[in-house]
Each structure stands twice: as structure tokens, then as C-alpha cells.
Amino acid sequence: MTPPFTLTPPQGRTKGEVKRLRLAGFIPVSIQHKGMDTQHYQVEAAPLQEFLKQHGHTALVELLIMPGEIRQRGIVQGLQRDAISLKIQQLTLQLVRIEDTLKTQVPISFVGKPAMLNPNEAMVIHQADHLLIECAQNDLPEYILVDVTHLVPGGVIHVSDLAPDARYKILTPSHTSLVSLTRTRGGGSTADATEAAATA
Structure with missing residues (x-):
């Protein structure tokens, strides 16, 4: 099983802060689920990009959400790429729970x-x-x-x-x-x- 990707509270909220976040090797991540307010985190970009390259955007992504070390699963719902480098700039994940279809x-x-x-x-x-x-x-x-x-x-x-x-x-x-x-x-x-x- 692939090790979980650690999501931590976002360190960048303004446009400039988000730009510096990406330069540091992280990207903003939003997670959603029916009946839940959208939550915002950040994740290390390179390992996630490699995972999606190997397994595709339909693969289940194992998550470790901080603080609290909460284990969850998600699936890619949307992503934004840089027009030139094609690197992922922002990611949206749909949480997948045991009872979900x-x-x-x-x-x-x-x-x-x-x-x-x-x-x-x-x-x-x-x-x-x-x-x-x-x-x-x-x-x-x-x-x-x-x-x-x-x-x-x-x-x-x-x-x-x-x-x-x-x-x-x-x-x-x-x-x-x-x-x-x-x-x-x-x-x-x-x-x-x-x-x-x-x-x-």
C-alpha cells in the first residue's frame, strides 16, 4: 500500500504566500464531502504528482490529515496545472468513506x-x-x-x-x-x- 500523503494546515492564503508555497515544493489542497464544509490544506507536490502519474487520477489517495493524524481516503475531483510546465498548482479531493459508493x-x-x-x-x-x-x-x-x-x-x-x-x-x-x-x-x-x- 502506498504511504499516505500528509495534509497540513495551509501556510499561504494570499496570492504571494501561495506563490512562495509552491516555490517551496507544496501545493494547496481542498477536500470536500457531502454535508461538510470545504477544508483547506497543503501537501508536498512532487510525491503526489508522481503518484498520479503512475496510478492515474481515478486512484484512491491515502491521506493523513494533520493535526490529529486522521486517516482518510480521497479521489481527485479537480486539479489545476501550470500552462507551461504542466505541474499541478492546486488540487481538490473528494473524501471517500467506507459507506460511500x-x-x-x-x-x-x-x-x-x-x-x-x-x-x-x-x-x-x-x-x-x-x-x-x-x-x-x-x-x-x-x-x-x-x-x-x-x-x-x-x-x-x-x-x-x-x-x-x-x-x-x-x-x-x-x-x-x-x-x-x-x-x-x-x-x-x-x-x-x-x-x-x-x-x-
């Missing part, structure tokens, strides 16, 4: 290679990169696998084609296209490709 975007990981894929005839087109799901916090997947092995030219995989998983419910509309194998100029028809495969 999460609704969040989870990245799609496409696996496999279509058996009929010929670069001169067809190409794989990713039409979505995240799915909206609902789950308990302990069942939050890091990503959802989509196997494209059986795609044929002209074929499309929709949300409705994914196998159900007891750990989460997909909220993205079932008709949403996720990936397709699109015929390129000069490529044969789906029927031609199927016939060629059958006689190979």
Missing part, C-alpha cells in the same frame, strides 16, 4: 490484436478512453480491459459487449462505441475479409 471515470486498457488486422486494409480506432462506473471504494479497478482480438474489419465494440463484473456497474450508455476496426482506402469489405480468412 463511488461514481468515477476509469481508464480503458485495450489488449490483443485483431487476427484480421492488415495495416494496408484496416486500422484500429479507439473511440473512448474512459468508462463511468459505480462501485464500492474497495472495488475500484485501476483500469477496465477491452479485448480487441476478435474484431473484424468494419466491426465495433460497444459498452454492451463488455462482460458484466460483480465489482462495479458501468454507467456509460450501453450503445457507446469503444473501439472499431475501420477499413482503410483500398481495403476489402468485411465479407471479403471473412471469406479470405476462412479459405486461408
Whole structure:
């Protein structure tokens, strides 16, 4: 388990103080939860940025809130980046408690290679990169696998084609296209490709 990120009371409130805070390697953090006033803290920037780079913005973030050493979990609700360096400038976290049900975007990981894929005839087109799901916090997947092995030219995989998983419910509309194998100029028809495969 990743060590918790320590949130401490903010040392900067004015624009100048916040700028000095960032130069010192910290960023402002706001935490929110239904029925709770927004609370403000600061956190060391570099370790958090590395964590989000490795695990993505949908990962649960372990928190140690000071003073009091209160253990909590959160998920990224919003962030602001510097337009040039792309470093995180400010972060908003939604607290996640044991009784909470999460609704969040989870990245799609496409696996496999279509058996009929010929670069001169067809190409794989990713039409979505995240799915909206609902789950308990302990069942939050890091990503959802989509196997494209059986795609044929002209074929499309929709949300409705994914196998159900007891750990989460997909909220993205079932008709949403996720990936397709699109015929390129000069490529044969789906029927031609199927016939060629059958006689190979």
C-alpha cells in the first residue's frame, strides 16, 4: 500500500504566500464531502504528482490529515496545472468513506490484436478512453480491459459487449462505441475479409 500523503494546515492564503508555497515544493489542497464544509490544506507536490502519474487520477489517495493524524481516503475531483510546465498548482479531493459508493471515470486498457488486422486494409480506432462506473471504494479497478482480438474489419465494440463484473456497474450508455476496426482506402469489405480468412 502506498504511504499516505500528509495534509497540513495551509501556510499561504494570499496570492504571494501561495506563490512562495509552491516555490517551496507544496501545493494547496481542498477536500470536500457531502454535508461538510470545504477544508483547506497543503501537501508536498512532487510525491503526489508522481503518484498520479503512475496510478492515474481515478486512484484512491491515502491521506493523513494533520493535526490529529486522521486517516482518510480521497479521489481527485479537480486539479489545476501550470500552462507551461504542466505541474499541478492546486488540487481538490473528494473524501471517500467506507459507506460511500463511488461514481468515477476509469481508464480503458485495450489488449490483443485483431487476427484480421492488415495495416494496408484496416486500422484500429479507439473511440473512448474512459468508462463511468459505480462501485464500492474497495472495488475500484485501476483500469477496465477491452479485448480487441476478435474484431473484424468494419466491426465495433460497444459498452454492451463488455462482460458484466460483480465489482462495479458501468454507467456509460450501453450503445457507446469503444473501439472499431475501420477499413482503410483500398481495403476489402468485411465479407471479403471473412471469406479470405476462412479459405486461408
